[in-house]
Amino acid sequence: MQTKYIALSAALVSAASVVGCKESEGPLGGCFDSHDYTDDRFGQDTWEKAESEMQRRALSLALDKGKVKPDAVDLLFAGDLLNQCVGSAYGLLEFGIPYFGLYGACSTAAEGILLASMLLSGGQARCAAAVTSSHYCAAERQYRFPIEYGGQRPPTAQWTVTGSGAFLLMPADAAPPDSVRVVAGMVGRVVEKGICDANNMGAAMAPAAIDTLTRYFAASGHYAADFDLILTGDLGREGSAILCELMAAQGTPLDDRHADCGTMIYRLDAQDVHAGGSGCGCSAVVLAAHILPRLQRGELRDVLFIGTGAMMSPDALKQGQPIPGVAHLVHLRGKTRGDEA
Amino acid sequence: MQTKYIALSAALVSAASVVGCKESEGPLGGCFDSHDYTDDRFGQDTWEKAESEMQRRALSLALDKGKVKPDAVDLLFAGDLLNQCVGSAYGLLEFGIPYFGLYGACSTAAEGILLASMLLSGGQARCAAAVTSSHYCAAERQYRFPIEYGGQRPPTAQWTVTGSGAFLLMPADAAPPDSVRVVAGMVGRVVEKGICDANNMGAAMAPAAIDTLTRYFAASGHYAADFDLILTGDLGREGSAILCELMAAQGTPLDDRHADCGTMIYRLDAQDVHAGGSGCGCSAVVLAAHILPRLQRGELRDVLFIGTGAMMSPDALKQGQPIPGVAHLVHLRGKTRGDEA
Secondary structure, eight states: OOOOOEEEEEEEEEEEEEEOHHHHTSTTGGGOSEEOOSSSOTTOSSHHHHHHHHHHHHHHHHHHHHTOOGGGOOEEEEEESSGGGHHHHHHTGGGOOOEEEBOOGGGHHHHHHHHHHHHHHTTSOSOEEEEEEEOHHHHHHHHSOOGGGOOOOOTTOOEEOOEEEEEEEEEGGGSOTTSEEEEEEEOOOOBOOSOOOTTOHHHHHHHHHHHHHHHHHHHHOOOGGGOSEEEESSOHHHHHHHHHHHHHHTTOOOGGGEEEHHHHSSOTTTSOOTTOEESHHHHHHHIIIIIHHHHHTTSOSEEEEEEEEEOOOHHHHHTTOOOOEEEEEEEEEOOOTTOOO | OOOOOEEEEEEEEEEEEEEOHHHHTSTTGGGOSEEOOSSSOTTOSSHHHHHHHHHHHHHHHHHHHHTOOGGGOOEEEEEESSGGGHHHHHHTGGGOOOEEEBOOGGGHHHHHHHHHHHHHHTTSOSOEEEEEEEOHHHHHHHHSOOGGGOOOOOTTOOEEOOEEEEEEEEEGGGSOTTSEEEEEEEOOOOBOOSOOOTTOHHHHHHHHHHHHHHHHHHHHOOOGGGOSEEEESSOHHHHHHHHHHHHHHTTOOOTTOEEEHHHHSSOTTTSOOTTOEESHHHHHHHIIIIIHHHHHTTSOSEEEEEEEEEOOOHHHHHTTOOOOEEEEEEEEEOOOTTOOO
């Protein structure tokens, strides 16, 4: 088993979130930086262009907040759910920042933060950004059915978040003292347990989250009790139940430490989202707008953030292939009173 | 302009190439490690599964050649042209290596080698692999038309290489002394110059190659004459002409140092490939099977390898969007007699 512990010394200097209507109406609605309250189009004429526009706004906001100009950013890690990751390619074009395109499905926020943190820790860059996004209407028509079709959604289905999150990172010793630190990480492996249902992403991703968490606990010597929060990206109600049940069954229970961005971003009982939110944007905006501020305020100190991705290809499903999952982990640490600067 | 010079200290420990029929019949046919001489199916029942099988074989071969077991590989960088990069996800599943999914279109080989080299140089890993692939039949039906349709191809069209390349890398000081070194790199930026023709990838990618090369020359202080070879990934005849003409026009001519994997892999006058080869597999297999051995034999010493990618989305094209390109560069150095160990 691959259990290499990756010690990191990076920090999140700023973060920004851009969301659509449904997310604005959810329980975290007041936390996000930028909203489209009208039609999720962000002034564009297609859903795909709207997704690019969200990324453009998110990175602009993160740069503004961090008081960093684009030409001071050495590296940009970005990806999204659209085929060929064009949400990122078009959305981030104007910044002219050296660009590493990622494909990690809904784990992209964590993948970008982890890769950026590794390179910053190794001295290969002095400032890096990670950006990702998803759009409900663009994702539905690419992965399932156009929304106009009005397909029936089963209880395990999740609602792709319309949103984009951007993160700006620096080496820990170059970041402002109140920045949230990235102190360790664990790279995900591709895990596939036979799930073939395009409407059950939670079940496809949970085994990958279990694999990564298990390897991280083994490598770090930590247990769930050592963390204030173990936050998965978008397992939803279904995947979260699987995660908690199987972690307990193997003797490493998550107890009450687990939460999932997909079950936090919407009112599950009232917003008709079935098993919860999903998509690259889900974990990105919840982390940027809700979790990082709590870490900065000292309400949380040690958080494991596990981005979960289902690499679901409609073509592969038609060929009878199951859905592979991947989950990348970063250990985030906020400052608490008494910490050294 | 982003001109950060990235000094690297990594080495290519082994490389392997797997190709289909047409590539086997090309001028480099005898160089590749593994072939399908019959039907490009590699024993599978779909083109997409055949692509995964090529990746599986390529990484297996590279591990064998490098005498490295999968669990000694800390990180795997992989991606391909299939939507959701499933060629990599399925093909590399069984190895269980921590996995960073990339999307860099045809620049993926260079992107993976560059990212791996940066992390190895920074001490964040001790062994890493980079794998990519493309398959003519899978790519044609996803990006243009199924081959059964028999669409007419214009002269600027390129032929997607059916092939997979895998590379194993270590820090320079841990690698065998005759390994090819990765001594520097330049991360590509997304560049888009208005090309909307899905049958002219060369023109879409050439501006990205120019951007990366120009920034690299500015950052390193080097010129074309300092290199034995400036090797682009898959610009083909069309894109290569654009690159050479525009580089000369801006006062940094490539002289006779430029070559392109896309024009080397096929007999352009006899194999009906129009402007040449393309696809992630193109640069990967030419580098693995032809260029690295020449570097190891001392026939070449300093080579710039520039992976060129067109992030071409059929959906975005239908929405009137041009094709963005990206090009990642690594400076490879072979050992020559008299070099210190």
